Amino acid sequence: MSPPGPDERLLLDSLSTGDVAPEPAAVPSAPPLPPPPPPPAGPAYEVRPRARPLLPGEPDEWLEVSVGPHHPSTHGVFRMDVVLEGERVRRLKPVFGYLHRNHEKLGEQTSYLGSIPYTDRLDYFCSLTNNWAYVQTVEKLAGITVPERAEYIRILAAELTRILNHLCLIGFLTHDMGTMGTPLMYAFREREKVLDLFEALTGARMMCNYFRFGGCRCDLPPGWLDGVRRFVDELPRFLDEFEALLSTNEILLARTVGIGVLPPDLAINAGVTGPMLRASGVNYDVRKVDRYGLYDRFRFRVPLGEHGDTYDRYMVRLLEIRESREILLQVLRDLPGGPVLNPQVKQRGLRPKPGEAYARIEAPKGELGFYLISDGGPQPYRYRVRPPSFVNLTILEDLCLGHTLADAVVILGSVDIVMGEVDR
Amino acid sequence: MESLESICDRLRAALPGVDVQIVPNPAIPAQPSLVVARDQALAVARWLRDDPALRLDYCANVTGVDWPETVFQEKVRVRRVVDGTEREVEETVEHRRPGHLEAVYHLYSMRLGHGPLILRQRTGNRAEDARVTSLTPVWRSAEFQEREAYDLFGIVFTGHPDLRRILMWDEFQDFPMRKDYVEPDDYEYEPTPHDEVLTKARRHYPTGGTSA
Numbered sequence: 001m002s003p004p005g006p007d008e009r010l011l012l013d014s015l016s017t018g019d020v021a022p023e024p025a026a027v028p029s030a031p032p033l034p035p036p037p038p039p040p041a042g043p044a045y046e047v048r049p050r051a052r053p054l055l056p057g058e059p060d061e062w063l064e065v066s067v068g069p070h071h072p073s074t075h076g077v078f079r080m081d082v083v084l085e086g087e088r089v090r091r092l093k094p095v096f097g098y099l100h101r102n103h104e105k106l107g108e109q110t111s112y113l114g115s116i117p118y119t120d121r122l123d124y125f126c127s128l129t130n131n132w133a134y135v136q137t138v139e140k141l142a143g144i145t146v147p148e149r150a151e152y153i154r155i156l157a158a159e160l161t162r163i164l165n166h167l168c169l170i171g172f173l174t175h176d177m178g179t180m181g182t183p184l185m186y187a188f189r190e191r192e193k194v195l196d197l198f199e200a201l202t203g204a205r206m207m208c209n210y211f212r213f214g215g216c217r218c219d220l221p222p223g224w225l226d227g228v229r230r231f232v233d234e235l236p237r238f239l240d241e242f243e244a245l246l247s248t249n250e251i252l253l254a255r256t257v258g259i260g261v262l263p264p265d266l267a268i269n270a271g272v273t274g275p276m277l278r279a280s281g282v283n284y285d286v287r288k289v290d291r292y293g294l295y296d297r298f299r300f301r302v303p304l305g306e307h308g309d310t311y312d313r314y315m316v317r318l319l320e321i322r323e324s325r326e327i328l329l330q331v332l333r334d335l336p337g338g339p340v341l342n343p344q345v346k347q348r349g350l351r352p353k354p355g356e357a358y359a360r361i362e363a364p365k366g367e368l369g370f371y372l373i374s375d376g377g378p379q380p381y382r383y384r385v386r387p388p389s390f391v392n393l394t395i396l397e398d399l400c401l402g403h404t405l406a407d408a409v410v411i412l413g414s415v416d417i418v419m420g421e422v423d424r
Numbered sequence: 425m426e427s428l429e430s431i432c433d434r435l436r437a438a439l440p441g442v443d444v445q446i447v448p449n450p451a452i453p454a455q456p457s458l459v460v461a462r463d464q465a466l467a468v469a470r471w472l473r474d475d476p477a478l479r480l481d482y483c484a485n486v487t488g489v490d491w492p493e494t495v496f497q498e499k500v501r502v503r504r505v506v507d508g509t510e511r512e513v514e515e516t517v518e519h520r521r522p523g524h525l526e527a528v529y530h531l532y533s534m535r536l537g538h539g540p541l542i543l544r545q546r547t548g549n550r551a552e553d554a555r556v557t558s559l560t561p562v563w564r565s566a567e568f569q570e571r572e573a574y575d576l577f578g579i580v581f582t583g584h585p586d587l588r589r590i591l592m593w594d595e596f597q598d599f600p601m602r603k604d605y606v607e608p609d610d611y612e613y614e615p616t617p618h619d620e621v622l623t624k625a626r627r628h629y630p631t632g633g634t635s636a
Contacts, residue, residue, distance in 0.1 A: 269564045271482060356451060356455065358455065395564070
């Protein structure tokens with residue numbers, strides 16, 4: 001809105017007409033022109049009244065924009081109701097539920113075994129860790145033990161999944177910054193190798209449906225470990241190249257350093273988990289805290305950030321890929337023989353004793369927990385998923401306030417959400 | 425982490441008159457939980473978060489559980505005088521558990537690395553008294569999860585800063601995760617003029633007519 005300028009008619013009057021000869025004298029009887037009306041006090045255009053009342057402290061020029069649900073930067077069907085002052089975000093409300101299919105109700109209507117394929121669809125990038133979280137809860141509820149070889153295979157699968165997820169996330173994050181897909185395609189090239197391994201192992205590339213109560217569905221196919229070894233050996237070369245391309249890139253630094261800072265106290269209080277929490281400098285990794293599976297046998301470090309900004313969230317994920325590779329090397333070295341499935345476990349028609357259990361794992365996106373209540377029947381009485389990306393969205397508004405809308409897109413990309421899990 | 429009994433004792437000493445009970449868990453992991461009266465939940469939650477030995481600063485999971493009214497029968501042996509002689513007779517006794525909804529919180533400590541402590545609040549009944557205290561002022565992570573419990577179970581969290589539906593759409597009426605929820609035949613049903621014509625036609629031809 002520009003300040004009201006001088007009246008145009010006054011300007012025109014003062015201009016020369018360009019005529020050489022003086023104009024003939026006007027008819028004397030003509031009355032003098034009335035004085036021009038005073039300039040309007042308010043803005044020159046009409047401000048459209050808002051549908052909703054103004055929030056306290058909200059000036060009149062703030063603009064409400066709905067970003068999504070079909071916007072490429074929102075990673076699925078997700079909407080942000082943003083209130084903007086110029087280019088700055090002043091309010092932000094995440095709106096979701098477009099992919100809601102009441103996964104929990106489905107879980108209460110099928111048998112314990114029948115829910116495993118459904119868990120694949122929660123976070124469809126990381127179906128194997130979803131399987132693991134669910135299977136682990138049922139094992140805890142029913143007191144099932146897992147053979148050693150199966151535990152190793154689970155760690156193998158989970159760490160491959162973590163590499164895959166973090167690579168894709170970094171690819172999508174740079175895509176959000178406008179790299180137009182080049183790093184994303186590099187990341188997808190590596191992802192393709194992992195997906196080929198998954199296909200050879202489980203028969204499916206994304207919806208793996210591989211873990212069973214008390215172990216895994218089948219043993220490793222012949223030659224599969226060689227494929228993993230090849231992938232693990234080639235990974236550092238790719239990572240070095242990827243980092244050389246991105247980590248010191250001027251544009252990436254400009255878009256991420258100091259953007260969306262998450263202080264550690266808020267991160268803990270808001271229940272943020274996973275790489276996002278550790279980027280804020282909180283040392284909390286469920287693999288280290290709960291020592292589920294056989295994670296206490298492996299040596300790996302937990303990368304921590306210092307500032308909690310978007311760059312730290314990016315960097316923590318890159319470092320976690322390298323630590324996952326360390327775990328993979330140790331698994332490949334130590335993998336024992338033996339059965340992969342506890343033969344005493346009844347897979348079909350499992351009826352755990354009445355009671356409840358909550359178990360959690362460190363999924364690539366954060367703490368993935370399942371909460372099951374059994375009433376002794378063949379279906380769980382209550383089946384609850386604690387999705388990491390759903391809870392991590394709680395502080396999206398706090399991260400974005402004061403930043404530009406373009407930065408909000410990058411911050412959302414660094415939160416790492418998958419709508420299949422948020423909406424369930 | 426210290427035992428739930430000693431937490432209860434310290435809680436009663438710290439907050440006199442507080443109503444907490446331990447619910448045993450018969451399952452194999454044996455995670456017992458703490459039931460707290462809903463109007464005292466906020467004080468108890470603050471104490472659990474700030475107590476130096478517990479420091480439960482991280483609320484991992486918030487969810488609802490629906491317990492409709494159930495009547496279950498139990499067989500008991502009692503001594504009765506039957507036909508002049510005292511004998512042991514088997515009798516069936518009916519127990520009634522009133523219906524209620526539950527909000528369950530799983531608490532961990534990130535600083536001290538222990539947990540979980542399971543906290544429960546219970547509503548009065550399932551219809552007009554489905555109300556518990558929101559713990560979002562204590563743990564921000566409960567904000568969306570309590571909204572979800574409200575959306576799917578109809579538990580009203582008093583004191584929640586922004587209690588709206590979160591997964592279902594705003595116009596939706598029922599609470600789908602309740603055990604007695606009945607799905608509508610058509611989620612996208614909207615009355616059309618055709619329906620009015622149809623009811624009018626039915627009024628004219630009560631026995632069916634040609635169109636039937």
